[in-house]
Amino acid sequence: MKLNLFVSILILISFECNADIDVKKIAGDLSKDYKDETLWKMASPDQVINLMGQPMVAPKPKNTETSLINVTAVHDGKWIVFRMKWKDSEVSESEKLATFSDAVALQFPIKNNEVPPPIMMGGKDDPVHLFHWKYQYQVDAKKGKKTIDQIYPNMTADMYPMDFKQKGNFKEASKDQKESFVGGTAAGNPQSFPKSGVDEIFAEGFGSSAVSDSHLAQGYGEWNNGEWTAYIARPLIYENGSKLLIGKKSHVAFAVWQGGKKEIGAIKSLTMMWTPFNILEK
Amino acid sequence: MAKVKNWQINREMDYPYDENRPKKQWAIVFDLNKCIACQTCTLACKTTWTSGKGQEYMFWNNVETKPYGSYPLAWDVKVLERLGHQEWEKKKPYYGKTIFEAAESHERAAHFAPEDQDWMYPNHGEDDCAGQVNKGDYISLQHDKWFFYLPRTCAHCTYPACLAACPRKAIYKRQEDGVVLIDQSRCKGYGECVKACPYKKSMYNAHSRISEKCIGCYPFVEQGYQPRCVTNCIGKIRIMGFINPPWKSRGSNPVDYLVHKTGLALPYYPQLGLEPNIYYIPPIHADREYLTQMFGPNVDSAIETYRKLKDDPIAQGLLVLMGSTDRIIHDFNVKNGFAYAYDEKGDEIINVPVTEQIYSRPAFDEKYGTSRNNTP
Numbered sequence: 001m002k003l004n005l006f007v008s009i010l011i012l013i014s015f016e017c018n019a020d021i022d023v024k025k026i027a028g029d030l031s032k033d034y035k036d037e038t039l040w041k042m043a044s045p046d047q048v049i050n051l052m053g054q055p056m057v058a059p060k061p062k063n064t065e066t067s068l069i070n071v072t073a074v075h076d077g078k079w080i081v082f083r084m085k086w087k088d089s090e091v092s093e094s095e096k097l098a099t100f101s102d103a104v105a106l107q108f109p110i111k112n113n114e115v116p117p118p119i120m121m122g123g124k125d126d127p128v129h130l131f132h133w134k135y136q137y138q139v140d141a142k143k144g145k146k147t148i149d150q151i152y153p154n155m156t157a158d159m160y161p162m163d164f165k166q167k168g169n170f171k172e173a174s175k176d177q178k179e180s181f182v183g184g185t186a187a188g189n190p191q192s193f194p195k196s197g198v199d200e201i202f203a204e205g206f207g208s209s210a211v212s213d214s215h216l217a218q219g220y221g222e223w224n225n226g227e228w229t230a231y232i233a234r235p236l237i238y239e240n241g242s243k244l245l246i247g248k249k250s251h252v253a254f255a256v257w258q259g260g261k262k263e264i265g266a267i268k269s270l271t272m273m274w275t276p277f278n279i280l281e282k
Numbered sequence: 283m284a285k286v287k288n289w290q291i292n293r294e295m296d297y298p299y300d301e302n303r304p305k306k307q308w309a310i311v312f313d314l315n316k317c318i319a320c321q322t323c324t325l326a327c328k329t330t331w332t333s334g335k336g337q338e339y340m341f342w343n344n345v346e347t348k349p350y351g352s353y354p355l356a357w358d359v360k361v362l363e364r365l366g367h368q369e370w371e372k373k374k375p376y377y378g379k380t381i382f383e384a385a386e387s388h389e390r391a392a393h394f395a396p397e398d399q400d401w402m403y404p405n406h407g408e409d410d411c412a413g414q415v416n417k418g419d420y421i422s423l424q425h426d427k428w429f430f431y432l433p434r435t436c437a438h439c440t441y442p443a444c445l446a447a448c449p450r451k452a453i454y455k456r457q458e459d460g461v462v463l464i465d466q467s468r469c470k471g472y473g474e475c476v477k478a479c480p481y482k483k484s485m486y487n488a489h490s491r492i493s494e495k496c497i498g499c500y501p502f503v504e505q506g507y508q509p510r511c512v513t514n515c516i517g518k519i520r521i522m523g524f525i526n527p528p529w530k531s532r533g534s535n536p537v538d539y540l541v542h543k544t545g546l547a548l549p550y551y552p553q554l555g556l557e558p559n560i561y562y563i564p565p566i567h568a569d570r571e572y573l574t575q576m577f578g579p580n581v582d583s584a585i586e587t588y589r590k591l592k593d594d595p596i597a598q599g600l601l602v603l604m605g606s607t608d609r610i611i612h613d614f615n616v617k618n619g620f621a622y623a624y625d626e627k628g629d630e631i632i633n634v635p636v637t638e639q640i641y642s643r644p645a646f647d648e649k650y651g652t653s654r655n656n657t658p
Contacts, residue, residue, distance in 0.1 A: 057449070058389050059388060059389055059390065060389075096488060097397075097488060098395060098476075152338070152488075155338050160334060161334060181335075183466040184466055185490060188467060189468070191469070191471055192491055206449070262395070
């Protein structure tokens with residue numbers, strides 16, 4: 001009951017927003033090139049947006065690890081790119097046990113209602129569309145998904161199912177046959193496959209997020225002197241997802257994970273209010 | 283938090299979900315007086331379920347030497363430390379806090395997170411004895427130098443902390459047998475289950491990037507067979523069956539008999555509040571205070587009962603049925619010096635003599651013209 005009340009209050013306050021981000025139109029193809037510094041000189045100034053440790057459901061962070069994120073965005077008529085900057089003292093990649101990746105996510109309402117959905121993962125019948133960039137995914141995309149031998153070079157295993165060290169006089173098992181012994185890949189869990197950089201996710205409430213098959217969105221992050229600069233590029237229109245209309249106001253929410261502080265899943269810093277943005281015609 | 287009945291601590295306790303007991307509850311009983319830490323169970327499990335990539339370090343079944351052995355490192359000490367000092371008076375409910383009740387607002391259960399290195403020493407403390415054995419020492423009973431072996435699988439708890447902690451609701455408890463599973467298609471590898479399970483039986487796979495755990499050999503169980511770690515136990519120290527809560531206990535059910543009727547077998551760390559479903563006949567020569575901490579205040583009566591086994595032909599019969607069949611025994615009976623095991627339909631699976639007959643034969647076999655030896 002208490003929780004429901006809190007959610008209701010949040011829905012109300014979530015409609016009170018941060019200052020608008022004006023998303024200028026620039027010439028070019030943002031699906032191909034969105035990192036060029038000269039391009040970002042044409043963008044509106046960064047908006048400084050407050051984050052706080054996710055306060056609603058356990059597991060929660062004990063502290064707010066990321067309290068500010070600087071955001072701006074541009075579009076080219078078909079694609080929109082958000083540039084986000086936040087402080088993080090170290091680069092963290094999830095590979096060994098109990099290690100977690102740095103990450104950032106954008107969230108958009110799917111229904112263009114006047115009142116956006118509950119800010120934390122949407123609500124029943126009021127879903128949200130998320131774009132989740134992880135440094136781990138970027139490493140996957142650049143260097144391929146790390147193998148266990150690369151993660152633990154000194155680890156030994158006598159043999160894996162259908163994967164023999166000595167190549168004998170028999171037909172080598174296919175990759176699919178070998179992977180059928182791995183629970184995640186055998187079950188088709190997207191988490192267990194190499195990533196392209198950004199996960200596109202739908203959700204309608206806590207614990208309901210589902211990674212979609214779409215891999216249109218792109219992402220890139222660079223860490224310098226204790227600060228991440230990350231870009232997430234997405235088409236303005238997803239027929240089966242969020243639709244960002246030129247000349248209209250839309251809403252976005254942000255979440256940041258500092259892997260080095262063991263942040264993952266619900267343990268994150270996020271915006272408690274929707275940030276409005278205007279997709280300008282020019 | 284809902285209020286749920288936990289019979290092991292004999293009171294209601296807080297749990298994030300309502301009480302929802304399965305139709306049948308998977309359970310294993312281990313006789314710790316017989317375990318020799320041969321690790322055959324560990325290897326049977328390893329070769330069956332965890333020989334894949336990312337599972338190199340995993341032992342869904344492990345055997346550790348107590349008090350010093352632990353896998354992952356110091357799992358028991360750390361969870362007890364996290365829980366803090368708690369009291370449990372004999373013949374009274376446990377009024378201390380469970381890990382759900384001791385949880386802080388940021389967590390579902392009072393937990394600790396093992397680090398990478400904590401998983402890397404499965405043999406840590408093996409055969410290490412509590413106390414120093416000095417030159418000239420000799421054994422007297424009770425031993426003041428002691429250790430015992432503790433084989434462990436997932437306890438497929440009635441109130442699993444892994445399930446409670448999963449923010450994705452990717453962990454579920456099966457109605458048909460009470461086995462707790464991680465949905466391999468939904469898990470996102472957040473590791474909340476790894477942190478929350480006080481027994482540390484959820485494990486993260488760095489290859490598949492999601493978590494995994496003991497599956498109770500459910501494909502065997504569905505066919506009426508006991509898990510691999512049970513059927514491969516060369517010491518015949520284990521029996522897997524289905525336990526009822528005490529208010530539905532049946533004396534002819536082997537697990538109910540050992541746990542409820544005789545009180546021979548006890549859950550481990552019941553004070554944590556998970557109602558774990560692996561049960562131990564405690565070792566009779568280990569330190570009693572340590573055993574009380576691990577098995578609760580009923581450990582004295584369990585050991586007393588074990589010492590009087592010679593006067594209980596029914597329990598004797600049941601103990602010889604352990605390891606005598608790979609099928610799941612739903613009912614048993616002991617009569618005329620034989621122990622009988624029955625399946626779910628009531629059909630006999632096997633019968634074994636409670637006491638092996640002794641045969642005396644001449645040392646030289648006239649018929650075959652050869653000497654006999656004593657090899658059975």
